[in-house]
Amino acid sequence: MRIQIDYATTYAYDRAARFIIQTLRLTPRSSEAQQVRHWQVETDIDSRLHRSEDAFGNVVHTLYTEQPTQSLTVRVSGEVITSDTAGVVPPDQETLSPLVFLRDTHLTKRDRLISVFASEFSAHPPLDRLHRLMAAIHGSVAFEVGVTTPTHTAAEVLALGRGVCQDHAHVFIACARQMGVPARYVSGHLLRRDTADQEAAHAWAEAWLEDLGWVGFDPANGVCPTDRYVRIATGLDYLGAAPVRGASYGGGGERLAVRLSVRDADMQQSQQQA
Amino acid sequence: MAFDEMSGDATAYGADVRESYRGLARWLADAPDGLLQSRSRQAELFFRRMGITFAVYGDAESSERLIPFDVVPRIIGAAEWAGLEAGLVQRVNAINLFLADVYGRQECLKAGVVPAELILTNPHYVPEMQGRRPPRGVWVQIAGVDLVRTGEDGFYVLEDNCRTPSGVSYMLENREMMMRLFPDLFADYPVRPVETYADMLLASLRACAPEAAGADPTIVVLTPGPFNSAYYEHSFLADKLGVDLVEGRDLFVDDGKVFMRTTQGRQQVDVVYRRIDDDFLDPLTFRPDSALGVPGLMAAYQEGSVTLANAVGTGVADDKAVYTYMPEIIRFFTGEEPILKNVPTWRCREPEALKHVLANLQDLVVKEVGGSGGYGMLVGPAASKAEVEAFRKRLINDPDDFIAQPTLELSTAPTLDKGELAPRHVDLRPFVLSSPEGVKVAPGGLTRVALKPGSLVVNSSQGGGTKDTWVLDV
Numbered sequence: 093m094r095i096q097i098d099y100a101t102t103y104a105y106d107r108a109a110r111f112i113i114q115t116l117r118l119t120p121r122s123s124e125a126q127q128v129r130h131w132q133v134e135t136d137i138d139s140r141l142h143r144s145e146d147a148f149g150n151v152v153h154t155l156y157t158e159q160p161t162q163s164l165t166v167r168v169s170g171e172v173i174t175s176d177t178a179g180v181v182p183p184d185q186e187t188l189s190p191l192v193f194l195r196d197t198h199l200t201k202r203d204r205l206i207s208v209f210a211s212e213f214s215a216h217p218p219l220d221r222l223h224r225l226m227a228a229i230h231g232s233v234a235f236e237v238g239v240t241t242p243t244h245t246a247a248e249v250l251a252l253g254r255g256v257c258q259d260h261a262h263v264f265i266a267c268a269r270q271m272g273v274p275a276r277y278v279s280g281h282l283l284r285r286d287t288a289d290q291e292a293a294h295a296w297a298e299a300w301l302e303d304l305g306w307v308g309f310d311p312a313n314g315v316c317p318t319d320r321y322v323r324i325a326t327g328l329d330y331l332g333a334a335p336v337r338g339a340s341y342g343g344g345g346e347r348l349a350v351r352l353s354v355r356d357a358d359m360q361q362s363q364q365q366a
Numbered sequence: 367m368a369f370d371e372m373s374g375d376a377t378a379y380g381a382d383v384r385e386s387y388r389g390l391a392r393w394l395a396d397a398p399d400g401l402l403q404s405r406s407r408q409a410e411l412f413f414r415r416m417g418i419t420f421a422v423y424g425d426a427e428s429s430e431r432l433i434p435f436d437v438v439p440r441i442i443g444a445a446e447w448a449g450l451e452a453g454l455v456q457r458v459n460a461i462n463l464f465l466a467d468v469y470g471r472q473e474c475l476k477a478g479v480v481p482a483e484l485i486l487t488n489p490h491y492v493p494e495m496q497g498r499r500p501p502r503g504v505w506v507q508i509a510g511v512d513l514v515r516t517g518e519d520g521f522y523v524l525e526d527n528c529r530t531p532s533g534v535s536y537m538l539e540n541r542e543m544m545m546r547l548f549p550d551l552f553a554d555y556p557v558r559p560v561e562t563y564a565d566m567l568l569a570s571l572r573a574c575a576p577e578a579a580g581a582d583p584t585i586v587v588l589t590p591g592p593f594n595s596a597y598y599e600h601s602f603l604a605d606k607l608g609v610d611l612v613e614g615r616d617l618f619v620d621d622g623k624v625f626m627r628t629t630q631g632r633q634q635v636d637v638v639y640r641r642i643d644d645d646f647l648d649p650l651t652f653r654p655d656s657a658l659g660v661p662g663l664m665a666a667y668q669e670g671s672v673t674l675a676n677a678v679g680t681g682v683a684d685d686k687a688v689y690t691y692m693p694e695i696i697r698f699f700t701g702e703e704p705i706l707k708n709v710p711t712w713r714c715r716e717p718e719a720l721k722h723v724l725a726n727l728q729d730l731v732v733k734e735v736g737g738s739g740g741y742g743m744l745v746g747p748a749a750s751k752a753e754v755e756a757f758r759k760r761l762i763n764d765p766d767d768f769i770a771q772p773t774l775e776l777s778t779a780p781t782l783d784k785g786e787l788a789p790r791h792v793d794l795r796p797f798v799l800s801s802p803e804g805v806k807v808a809p810g811g812l813t814r815v816a817l818k819p820g821s822l823v824v825n826s827s828q829g830g831g832t833k834d835t836w837v838l839d840v
Contacts, residue, residue, distance in 0.1 A: 111618065111620070113618075113619060113620070113650070113661050113662045114650075115650050115651075115662070115665065140621055142621070142622050142665070142669070144665070144668060144669070146494065146668075147493055147494050147495065147496040147497055147498070148493070152665075154622065154662065154665045156619075156620050156621055158620060187496050187497045188493055188496055189472075189482065189486050191482060191483055191486035191487055192486050192487075192491075192493045192496075194486075194487050195487055195489065198653075328493070331654060337649075337650045337654065338650070338661075339649065339650065339661035339662070341618070
């Protein structure tokens with residue numbers, strides 16, 4: 093599919109910030125499953141962007157601006173051609189061993205509830221139990237915006253039984269690691285059937301299987317990623333793949349607004365022709 | 367009987383005196399009664415006045431306390447030191463090569479020298495550093511290696527402290543105090559100076575600065591702040607080095623470079639001697655709630671514009687589980703036999719070892735893999751039945767978290783106790799500096815002494831004291 097993405101994050105301050113630094117993980121990399129046709133990163137104020145790659149293979153832009161700033165918008169837009177790989181992530185030059193993705197992080201720390209929840213599937217063969225795990229999380233954690241924040245841990249979310257895609261991903265990761273399966277967090281975009289305009293970027297998880305390598309699971313939707321998914325960044329948890337992490341000096345009353353549209357480029361064109 | 371630094375294997379202080387202590391024995395014989403005691407009181411007074419204190423975690427009574435200082439020096443002869451020095455240089459060299467490999471090509475994991483799982487799942491392995499090379503390729507600029515002795519030639523390494531080892535201020539302060547209290551004794555003894563440590567460290571840090579920094583790099587000491595237990599040392603070191611002592615909020619990152627706020631505006635910083643743990647260094651990469659670090663520091667580090675001493679991720683080399691592989695690591699990276707011994711260690715993660723440990727708990731020292739400062743540790747022979755049983759439960763629940771070692775008969779050194787010399791167990795932490803110019807050991811170190819008779823726990827947090835450490839020239 094040809095997917096068009098236009099994603100803007102705006103930080104507004106009641107009291108102007110003197111200096112802002114942000115690390116942005118907003119830029120997809122090309123692989124066998126997704127070809128980035130064009131992509132650009134823009135800001136609406138005078139700033140400098142340093143592009144680099146982190147150890148997880150993510151494209152990172154570090155943004156610096158040192159003028160008094162009342163509002164800063166970072167906008168990324170571009171087009172990605174995707175193909176369906178049935179959730180299997182084509183092998184890439186991975187810097188990190190899958191073993192690295194067995195570690196706990198604060199957000200994916202396991203507790204008794206996680207271990208009991210995960211233990212239900214341990215009897216099944218590896219791929220099967222991950223599918224069952226995904227279905228179980230999809231059934232046990234209702235999708236609801238506004239009940240959790242990015243600081244909620246997997247264990248808290250599972251106990252609460254409600255959350256957003258990021259929370260589903262954390263529960264999946266914690267349970268997979270509990271089963272001894274390396275798992276990681278993926279941030280990206282999903283081309284939805286109902287609407288192009290979305291409130292937030294998407295997130296899901298990937299698990300490592302000896303025979304298949306990394307395989308994607310989207311527990312928020314209860315399916316494996318298809319050609320409607322665009323991978324942007326991976327990490328041990330949300331923090332490692334977060335679209336924006338930043339700090340501002342002197343700024344007060346920070347507010348975040350997100351504007352996102354994900355469209356099927358071919359569909360759009362045919363509509364225009366019709 | 368433990369080996370004694372002054373009398374060797376003799377049972378009492380008197381006739382038999384080891385070569386390095388002879389001058390001290392003569393001096394003591396001539397000294398009037400009560401002299402040591404009065405000098406000892408003087409020392410305490412001086413230290414109090416200077417405000418050299420150490421905060422002890424979990425001690426509600428006093429958040430800051432004076433570490434007891436014993437006026438009887440611990441003396442190491444030139445030949446003994448030469449052996450130690452060679453061993454330390456070899457070991458720290460191997461550790462630097464090991465870290466470069468772990469975060470690089472991982473040959474030692476591929477060759478099975480250390481189990482890959484042990485490294486890659488280790489909480490102190492920092493994935494963000496994979497594929498990175500710190501400026502000038504040095505990982506552990508400053509190491510504090512804990513040694514103990516069991517006999518004339520029996521030196522063992524207990525711990526390789528490769529993160530932010532502390533204690534060097536005691537090495538320097540103790541010497542200053544001794545020179546003030548016993549000038550006549552120094553006149554007779556060929557004691558190697560430790561005062562050169564600050565110059566050695568400064569030279570070493572300069573040599574580790576990024577190439578772009580030029581001939582006169584700007585160096586700072588980064589502290590978590592006055593509430594940290596080692597704050598005194600941080601300010602002391604900045605002062606001795608003649609560099610700025612800063613907190614995270616005094617620094618910022620712009621355009622991939624680290625800057626310090628000064629009254630004259632921003633000044634670029636080339637080397638950060640950081641006394642903050644990895645986790646707290648940069649809220650944009652590690653703990654987002656850290657107010658101690660500098661946002662973007664890792665971005666600057668990865669651009670190669672700043673040197674962090676020590677490098678990020680060095681904790682994986684001094685982890686207690688990785689420690690047990692150090693002899694193999696030394697052989698693999700240097701092609702030499704280790705000069706300093708490792709304490710034989712049972713890795714409780716291995717079922718056979720666990721069985722042995724559980725059967726011999728009352729004779730062993732059991733340590734938590736991630737613990738430090740003598741916390742979370744069982745000294746079998748000194749523990750009550752209830753303590754042993756409580757530990758047994760923890761071991762069975764989380765065997766991976768523990769290692770066990772035989773109770774070593776640590777050497778003793780004469781120590782002043784109620785006006786008399788009495789043997790008290792000691793260890794030794796020498797400080798080892800690495801730079802592209804080589805690995806150097808400061809001729810001295812921190813001798814810690816367990817002040818309670820028979821006690822083997824020398825940690826200051828557990829009632830240990832310190833001594834001046836003399837390394838002799840001849």
